[in-house]
Amino acid sequence: xxxxxxxxxxxxxxxxxxxxxxxxxxxxxxxxxxxxxxxxxxxxxxxxxxxxxxxxxxxxxxxxxxxxxxxxxxxxxxxxxxxxxxxxxxxxxxxxxxxxxxxxxxxxxxxxxxxxxxxxxxxxxxxxxxxxxxxxxxxxxxxxxxxxxxxxxxxxxxxxxxxxxxxxxxxxxxxxxxxxxxxxxxxxxxxxxxxxxxxxxxxxxxxxxxxxxxxxxxxxxxxxxxxxxxxxxxxxxxxxxxxxxxxxxxxxxxxxxxxxxxxxxxxxxxxxxxxxxxxxxxxxxxxxxxxxxxxxxx
Numbered sequence: 001x002x003x004x005x006x007x008x009x010x011x012x013x014x015x016x017x018x019x020x021x022x023x024x025x026x027x028x029x030x031x032x033x034x035x036x037x038x039x040x041x042x043x044x045x046x047x048x049x050x051x052x053x054x055x056x057x058x059x060x061x062x063x064x065x066x067x068x069x070x071x072x073x074x075x076x077x078x079x080x081x082x083x084x085x086x087x088x089x090x091x092x093x094x095x096x097x098x099x100x101x102x103x104x105x106x107x108x109x110x111x112x113x114x115x116x117x118x119x120x121x122x123x124x125x126x127x128x129x130x131x132x133x134x135x136x137x138x139x140x141x142x143x144x145x146x147x148x149x150x151x152x153x154x155x156x157x158x159x160x161x162x163x164x165x166x167x168x169x170x171x172x173x174x175x176x177x178x179x180x181x182x183x184x185x186x187x188x189x190x191x192x193x194x195x196x197x198x199x200x201x202x203x204x205x206x207x208x209x210x211x212x213x214x215x216x217x218x219x220x221x222x223x224x225x226x227x228x229x230x231x232x233x234x235x236x237x238x239x240x241x242x243x244x245x246x247x248x249x250x251x252x253x254x255x256x257x258x259x260x261x262x263x264x265x266x267x268x269x270x271x272x273x274x275x276x277x278x279x280x281x282x283x284x285x286x287x288x289x290x291x292x293x294x295x296x297x298x
Contacts, residue, residue: 063146064291107142176201
């Protein structure tokens with residue numbers, strides 16, 4: 001791209017020099033043969049935008065709180081009517097209708113209204129099964145407000161009362177969530193909070209007798225809790241529900257690497273190896289005015 005403006009219009013730019021330009025994508029800006037002399041800078045802007053975007057302004061925090069408030073109302077309206085609902089589709093309809101009535105006409109992601117065993121499917125969005133004969137619903141739904149996302153997940157009994165077994169598991173997940181939220185503060189490594197959730201899960205499942213034939217240390221180091229809690233603890237949230245941060249979206253992405261690393265070695269060994277890698281950690285150290293979700297499951 002030639003600089004066609006009169007000399008002096010842009011400092012340092014003359015008719016005989018190429019202007020320094022920045023682009024966000026490699027697509028449609030040059031021919032393959034000329035890429036090596038392209039004046040477009042593509043390595044600095046995206047990381048800088050990601051790093052600045054993860055720190056929210058007071059305005060942004062206000063928008064996210066508003067989105068969460070509307071989503072909370074939608075969840076509450078579903079709970080009010082759950083005894084009279086017969087299909088997952090009705091749950092989705094009530095939630096989205098509540099959001100639309102509050103002028104939040106877009107969802108941050110597809111509503112997940114998963115009953116029974118459907119709740120074991122990550123990102124289930126069919127929302128067309130009957131609730132008949134099923135105990136629980138996992139409702140994972142959040143609206144957008146002025147382009148900012150929300151993300152709320154709750155599991156509740158269809159008939160209004162938990163069975164003994166469901167209550168026991170619910171209590172473990174609640175303890176995982178509340179204790180992890182208590183650990184959230186600037187300077188903390190989010191991955192260590194994620195591992196704490198697995199500690200709580202292991203202790204709870206051992207206490208119920210579901211995990212046995214070994215000490216806590218043996219059971220924890222085996223990584224068996226991943227069979228119950230198989231996703232990351234949380235993610236950044238902002239303009240997207242799974243938003244970017246410093247280093248991309250590695251707050252959750254590297255957790256996946258950690259879990260899959262168990263295929264060849266102990267997950268605890270793999271995790272501690274990751275903690276020694278500064279490039280892997282930089283994205284997971286929490287800072288003031290970031291927004292993250294804390295959403296364990298079982």
